Amino acid sequence: MASSFPNPFSSFAPTTSTSTSTPSPISLHPSLRLSPSPRFRNPRRQSLTVKASLTTTPGSPNVLLQVKNLTAVIAESKQEILKGIDLVVHEGEVHAIMGKNGSGKSTFSKVLVGHPDYEVTGGSMMFKGENLLDMEPDERSLAGMFMTFQAPVEIPGVSNIDFLHMAWNARRRKQGLPELGPIEFYSILYPKLESVKMDATFLNRNVNEGFSGGERKRNEILQLAVLGADLAILDEIDSGLDVDAFQDVAKAINALLTPNNSVLLVTHYRRLLDFIKPMYVHVMVRIIRFYAFSRIKNPTGRLNGNMASEDGKIVKTGDISIADQLEKEGYKAISVV
Amino acid sequence: MVCSSTFPIPSPPLPHPFFPPKPKAKALFRAPRASLSDPLVLQIAETLEDSTSHLPTSPALQRLRDSSSQSLLSSSSWPSRKDEAFRFTDTSFIKNSLIQPIPLDPPQFPLPIHAQFPNCLALVNGRIAGSASPTSGLPQGVYVGSVLGIPSEGIAKRVSEFLGEFRGGDLFWSLNGIGAPDVAVVYVPEGCRVETPLHLSFLCGVSGGFGEGVMPVANPRVVVVVERGGEVGIVEEHGGGGDDECYWANSAVEILVSEGAKVTHCYVQQESANAAHIKWTVVRQESSSVYNLVEIGTGGKLSRHNLHVQQVGPDTATELSTFHLCLRDQTQDLHSRLVLDHPRGYSKQLHKCIVAHEAGQAVFDGNVRVNRFAQETDAGQLTRTLLLEPKASVNVKPNLQIVADNVKCTHGAAISNLEKDLLFYFQARGLDLETARSALVFSFGAEVIEKLPYASLRKNVETRIKNLIRSFDSQRKKVTPVLE
Numbered sequence: 102m103a104s105s106f107p108n109p110f111s112s113f114a115p116t117t118s119t120s121t122s123t124p125s126p127i128s129l130h131p132s133l134r135l136s137p138s139p140r141f142r143n144p145r146r147q148s149l150t151v152k153a154s155l156t157t158t159p160g161s162p163n164v165l166l167q168v169k170n171l172t173a174v175i176a177e178s179k180q181e182i183l184k185g186i187d188l189v190v191h192e193g194e195v196h197a198i199m200g201k202n203g204s205g206k207s208t209f210s211k212v213l214v215g216h217p218d219y220e221v222t223g224g225s226m227m228f229k230g231e232n233l234l235d236m237e238p239d240e241r242s243l244a245g246m247f248m249t250f251q252a253p254v255e256i257p258g259v260s261n262i263d264f265l266h267m268a269w270n271a272r273r274r275k276q277g278l279p280e281l282g283p284i285e286f287y288s289i290l291y292p293k294l295e296s297v298k299m300d301a302t303f304l305n306r307n308v309n310e311g312f313s314g315g316e317r318k319r320n321e322i323l324q325l326a327v328l329g330a331d332l333a334i335l336d337e338i339d340s341g342l343d344v345d346a347f348q349d350v351a352k353a354i355n356a357l358l359t360p361n362n363s364v365l366l367v368t369h370y371r372r373l374l375d376f377i378k379p380m381y382v383h384v385m386v387r388i389i390r391f392y393a394f395s396r397i398k399n400p401t402g403r404l405n406g407n408m409a410s411e412d413g414k415i416v417k418t419g420d421i422s423i424a425d426q427l428e429k430e431g432y433k434a435i436s437v438v
Numbered sequence: 439m440v441c442s443s444t445f446p447i448p449s450p451p452l453p454h455p456f457f458p459p460k461p462k463a464k465a466l467f468r469a470p471r472a473s474l475s476d477p478l479v480l481q482i483a484e485t486l487e488d489s490t491s492h493l494p495t496s497p498a499l500q501r502l503r504d505s506s507s508q509s510l511l512s513s514s515s516w517p518s519r520k521d522e523a524f525r526f527t528d529t530s531f532i533k534n535s536l537i538q539p540i541p542l543d544p545p546q547f548p549l550p551i552h553a554q555f556p557n558c559l560a561l562v563n564g565r566i567a568g569s570a571s572p573t574s575g576l577p578q579g580v581y582v583g584s585v586l587g588i589p590s591e592g593i594a595k596r597v598s599e600f601l602g603e604f605r606g607g608d609l610f611w612s613l614n615g616i617g618a619p620d621v622a623v624v625y626v627p628e629g630c631r632v633e634t635p636l637h638l639s640f641l642c643g644v645s646g647g648f649g650e651g652v653m654p655v656a657n658p659r660v661v662v663v664v665e666r667g668g669e670v671g672i673v674e675e676h677g678g679g680g681d682d683e684c685y686w687a688n689s690a691v692e693i694l695v696s697e698g699a700k701v702t703h704c705y706v707q708q709e710s711a712n713a714a715h716i717k718w719t720v721v722r723q724e725s726s727s728v729y730n731l732v733e734i735g736t737g738g739k740l741s742r743h744n745l746h747v748q749q750v751g752p753d754t755a756t757e758l759s760t761f762h763l764c765l766r767d768q769t770q771d772l773h774s775r776l777v778l779d780h781p782r783g784y785s786k787q788l789h790k791c792i793v794a795h796e797a798g799q800a801v802f803d804g805n806v807r808v809n810r811f812a813q814e815t816d817a818g819q820l821t822r823t824l825l826l827e828p829k830a831s832v833n834v835k836p837n838l839q840i841v842a843d844n845v846k847c848t849h850g851a852a853i854s855n856l857e858k859d860l861l862f863y864f865q866a867r868g869l870d871l872e873t874a875r876s877a878l879v880f881s882f883g884a885e886v887i888e889k890l891p892y893a894s895l896r897k898n899v900e901t902r903i904k905n906l907i908r909s910f911d912s913q914r915k916k917v918t919p920v921l922e
Contacts, residue, residue, distance in 0.1 A: 214866055217858055238865035248866060254859050258881025267877065268867040275868070307881075308863075324867065 164230075165332055165363050166190040166213075171224035173212045182208045184414050185224065188383065190332065190363050197366040197374055198415070199427060200385035205414075206367045207251060209385070210334045213365075214248040215241050228332070243275045245331030249321035249338050256308035261320070264308045265290065265327055272328060293326040297353045314341035322353050333357070334365045339373040351376035371428040374421060382424050384417040476515035479609060482537050483510055486617035486657070489539035493619050496586050498598035502659075505602050506615025514609040523608065526801045526833040527771045531740050532686055532714045535653030540564070540685065541644055542619055554894035555637035555673060557582070562641045564658040565619045575634065579627035582636060584620050585661075593625050593663075600694045601661050604720045606746055606775075607690075611718050614690040617657035624660065626668035626699075635671030635702070635892060642685045642713070643678045653714070655686040662692065664699040671702040673895060676717075677737070678710035686714040693720070695727040697751065702730045702891055706899060709737035711766060718744045725751025725780070732889045733760040734899055735770050736906060745774040749812070752780040761886035762791035763903065764798035764830070765910040771801035778812040789821040789834075790886055792879060794910065796829035803835040806849075810841045819849040824882055826855060876907050 166189065173183040182205050190196055200206045212219050213226065215238035226233040233241060256264065262283075269289075270280040281289070294301060297319045309317050318338055325333055335354065339347060354377055358364065366379060374382070417423060490503070516533055517524040540563045556575050559582055560567040566584050576582060581593055585601075588594045602615055626632055642656045664670055676687060687709060695701050701721075709715045715738040723729055735741055747756055762770035776785055791800040800823060808815050823832045836851050856878050864874030883903060890896040 216862060237870070238862060239868050239870045242866055242868035250863070250866075254857075254863050256860055256863065256878070256881065258884040259877055264867070267869055267873065271868045271870075271873070328867065 163191045165192050167227045169225045172222045173219045176220045193360045195364045195379045196381045197379035198383045204385040206385045210336045210367050247325050247330030248334040251336045253309050253317045255310045259308050261308050262304040297323045298349045315346040332363050336367045371424045374424050383415045483616050490619050498601050499585050502602040502615050506612045510612035537653050540654035540656040558637035560639040561658040564656040581625040585623050596663050610716045614657045614688050618659035622660045624662040626664040626670045628665040629667040632670040635673050637673045640676040642687045643683045653686050658689045660691045663694045666696045667698045669700045673704045676707045678713050682712045683710045684712040688716050690718040695723045695729050697724045698726045700728040705733045707735040713738045715741040721747040723749050723754045726753045728755045730757045736763045740769050742771040747776045749778045749783050753782045756785040758787040759886045759889045760789045761883045764793045767797035769799045773803045775805045777807045778815050779809045781813045783815045785817045787819040792824045793830035794826040796827045798830050800832040806838045808840040808842050808845050812842045813844045815845040817847045821851045823853040
């Protein structure tokens with residue numbers, strides 16, 4: 102399966118370095134330090150916390166996404182949803198954001214790609230050293246961000262293949278390459294179709310029109326496979342999938358991972374993280390105001406908690422063990438003193 | 439005997455739209471007898487009558503002119519906004535011009551050549567252009583040509599029975615009957631399947647245009663008779679000689695679909711930007727007949743289509759699909775009426791339109807009548823409009839009148855702008871807002887365009903509409919650099 106993806110993410114002109122140099126040493130406050138377990142896929146970064154890594158120089162080659170104290174409101178009602186998010190994603194990392202319904206994790210992914218329903222009111226978002234707030238959603242996409250939609254819309258009258266073809270050629274234009282005709286494009290498309298186990302008849306159907314939930318998710322992954330991304334934001338890609346579809350989708354995503362591209366998984370469930378192994382797990386919880394240390398201990402035996410103060414924030418960051426804890430004890434585990 | 443007042447007083451029966459009492463008197467506009475008639479209307483009728491008086495005629499044509507004169511005298515004044523049928527459609531654009539009959543000969547502009555439609559007939563300024571009508575490839579017994587050249591008595595009789603029999607028309611219908619210089623006849627005999635569609639070009643204009651403020655009117659008339667079990671495809675294309683020539687095409691087409699017959703009808707309207715296009719399509723469907731219409735309207739300053747489909751037998755199937763595009767200061771109007779009087783009729787109507795100009799306007803009045811005996815009817819109607827500019831307007835009046843009690847009827851109406859979520863989906867995949875808009879605007883109409891049954895025509899229409907949208911977008915960009 103993976104062989105059919107020699108390097109799908111390389112369809113962008115790589116602007117980031119492919120070297121595996123370790124980041125410059127950063128001095129950390131001991132209470133903020135996390136020691137990821139050795140099963141992390143990428144051993145490059147050994148001791149970074151979300152907060153601490155903010156002290157790295159912005160725009161250094163291995164920082165892909167840097168979000169600093171991001172606040173956002175719903176554009177219409179002005180209701181505050183994100184209340185100071187900090188996150189750093191380096192090249193080749195897999196991050197997972199978990200959290201209850203309404204904790205703002207989907208909002209966060211939409212804000213990253215510039216959804217017009219939300220307005221950023223403060224903080225900063227840098228992607229490959231460029232300010233995302235200055236970029237239109239299409240520019241963000243061309244820069245290498247790709248978000249899979251939780252509920253992809255139907256586009257009546259536009260066939261799947263035409264849509265992919267348009268999007269593909271938009272990327273070619275951006276790279277200064279000549280556009281491809283339909284037949285050449287089809288030869289690129291066909292192997293990717295197999296990788297997500299989608300039937301070729303889907304190409305002639307209108308985008309998502311009459312697709313089942315599972316078909317829509319596969320279609321999102323197909324788009325990701327075709328268009329490629331330096332940062333793939335997978336917003337609840339696992340919801341609404343049956344067991345087979347779930348495994349197909351997970352396999353296809355794994356096949357897309359390379360040392361240079363990063364994935365941000367947004368999910369409710371541990372199950373997905375068994376297939377796509379995250380290096381960092383962040384927890385967003387919508388809870389009442391209080392300060393707490395969680396009971397979860399990290400592998401060093403130290404109490405692991407950051408302060409859980411408000412909703413719309415990443416209240417906790419750690420490794421996969423957080424997900425285990427959540428699975429066992431629910432989100433209470435994070436919020437209880 | 440005591441008469442109870444609860445009994446309703448029987449009212450005189452309404453005239454049947456197709457079998458009315460025969461007109462008794464012959465009209466003469468020189469001495470207007472009906473005091474109700476509008477002097478302007480009489481004057482137009484008079485000049486039209488003059489323009490056709492020297493032309494050869496046939497009994498059927500003469501009867502059409504007479505009955506049209508009669509109906510015009512008995513009713514019409516120029517329609518105003520107070521008339522329900524013209525409540526939203528302002529025809530003063532025509533009324534305020536100097537209306538003159540269009541010169542009938544000789545047509546000086548090139549006739550379109552349709553390689554994909556070898557069977558074609560051109561109506562230039564309402565008159566059949568002889569040289570442009572090679573209809574030799576048609577099966578035995580099919581006649582396509584002037585009413586004056588009908589080869590057999592039998593066909594003449596059938597045509598005469600049907601021509602001009604519809605009585606539900608308005609002023610424009612009557613004016614067409616008075617001013618039609620000729621009638622193009624399409625006759626398909628019993629059991630005959632015409633494989634290649636028949637192309638009818640309706641062209642208006644003269645080289646060099648007309649004077650300032652003059653509105654020359656053409657009155658093309660077509661009658662189609664398809665006998666029992668016959669099948670034919672008809673492609674109508676309406677256009678003008680010059681790009682912004684001002685003229686008024688006042689056409690009328692009557693179609694008889696006999697028992698078990700099938701007519702596939704495409705109607706593409708792309709008149710000049712300053713033209714007025716008023717058209718009547720009257721269809722009579724006998725039992726088990728099939729009538730499919732696909733209409734694409736983009737041209738004209740004022741365009742009005744009156745569509746009347748009357749069911750006269752059970753088990754009919756009717757499909758009506760319309761796509762109107764208003765990218766300029768123009769009005770696109772469809773008034774349709776579907777009358778079902780017999781059991782087990784099936785009908786499906788789809789109306790879609792886009793208004794993308796602040797002075798653009800779309801009008802839809804879609805009436806479906808399911809009368810008392812039309813049991814087990816399955817009638818569906820859907821109208822959807824995209825309004826893309828702040829002051830663009832649309833008036834939709836979908837209306838179902840259901841008397842029968844065992845029927846399945848649906849209707850829907852939606853008016854919206856392009857959905858933000860759809861635009862964002864395009865953007866999220868790296869496509870800019872403008873590309874997204876164009877693709878979505880085009881795809882909105884694609885649902886109707888896809889119904890055109892001939893690939894070459896579909897391709898033509900698609901290309902034309904894409905070009906219209908593209909040139910509109912580039913103009914728009916010049917005016918307002920920032921979209922949304």
